[in-house]
Amino acid sequence: MHGGKGNWRPVRRPRKEGTVNGPSPVAVVTGAARGVGRAVAGRLAGDGYRLVLGDVDGHGLHRAAAELGGEPVLVEGDIARAEAAEQLAGAAEAHFGRLDVWVNNAGIVPLGRLDDQEAGLLAYACQVNLTGTVQGCRAAALRMHPQGGGHIVNIASVLAVKPLPGFAAYSATKAGVLALSRSLHRELRVDGIHVTAVLPYMVHTAAAAGIRxxxxxxxxxxxxxxxxxxxxxxxxxxxxxxxxxxxxxxTALLPQWADGMIDALLGTDAIARDADAALRGPYETELRDWGST
Incomplete structure (x- = not known):
């Protein structure tokens, strides 16, 4: 559920004969068709969670579900759409009667100089990465509050606290996700709802293609x-x-001149500039397709 085309369609995988849902906790994972979301879904399935999985890539979502086994609820659609989070939360309620964990993972990574990027794609990145996460947190909190607890996990990035050239829009959205998480951690803890920001370094996924x-x-x-x-x-x-x-x-605590000197020494300012355009081609094409619908 990075974002993209299509209307939201909750789809339940066929129930196996004799299978009965137990009292296991229920988790929603966005962007679950591949990459980090797919790995999170697999780990939670192994830990006994009942799952609601969302992604824009319907075919990838069904492939992931087939690999996972069990009976996850699949919701194909665009997390950038206003109704997306409510559709996911509603699927958890309808099929399992509760919601215990929500993992806001869906995100896209536009790369390059800001003035070289299309305005529509930049707006779409903000909708997917930040607005979708805000709406996911709201939908989760609305269900968790009456239950007396739950846990929201927001996948941010190290770039939220260490922004780099060529990642301006992505860094900004992930900084927003981190600020949102910190605020909600204090706001929702009185209701027994935990909120965690996870800040990974670069992950080997399609979004990182061509980036060294x-x-x-x-x-x-x-x-x-x-x-x-x-x-x-x-x-x-x-x-x-x-x-x-x-x-x-x-390094954010250092004077700006010292931070810049360290970046020059480590070569971190050149990460986006030196990305392999040919390797990033398929992912960049996907972004344009999603952002144009």
Whole structure:
């Protein structure tokens, strides 16, 4: 559910003979067809959660569900649409009668100089990355409040605290996700609702195609999924993945000239500029297709 085309269509996978839903907790995961969302869904399924999975890629969503097994509820659609979050929450209520965990994972990564990017794509990135997360938090809180608790996990990024050239729109949206998470952590804790921001370093997914990381190696999606599972077991307001990524955020405390000098030394300012355009081609085409519908 990165964003894209189509109306929202809740689809229930066929029930196997003799299968009965148990009292397992219920989780919603957005952007679940691939990458981090797919890994989170797999980890939660292994931990016994009943799942509602959302993504714009209907075919990918069904493939992921087939690999996961069990009986996840599938909701194909665009998280950038105003009704998206309510459709997901409604599917959890309709099929399972409750909602315990909501993972706001869906996101897109526009790359390059801001003045070289299409205005429509930049607006779409804001809708998917930030507005979709705000609406997801609202939909989750509306269901969790009467229950007396729940847990919202928002996938942000290290770029929320260490913005870089070429990632301006993405950094801004993820900084917004982090601010949202911090505010809601304090706002909702009186209702027994935990809110956690997960800040991963670059993850080896389609969104990172052609980007060569500096300082730290790219993460596997499973590492982020394990971090999500960890905060669900032991709630915390914020977690970096890996832990060493927290050191990058500390450069924000330095004078700007010192921060810039370190970036020049490490080559981090050149990450977006040096991205392989050919390798990013398929992903960039997807972004334009999603943003134009």
């Amino acid at each position: 990381p500096r300082v730290l190696p790219a993460l596997r999606p499973q590492q982020v999924a394990d971090a999500v599972a960890g905060v669900l077991q032991r709630p915390r307001p914020q977690v970096f993945v890996p832990r060493a990524a927290r050191l990058l955020s500390l």
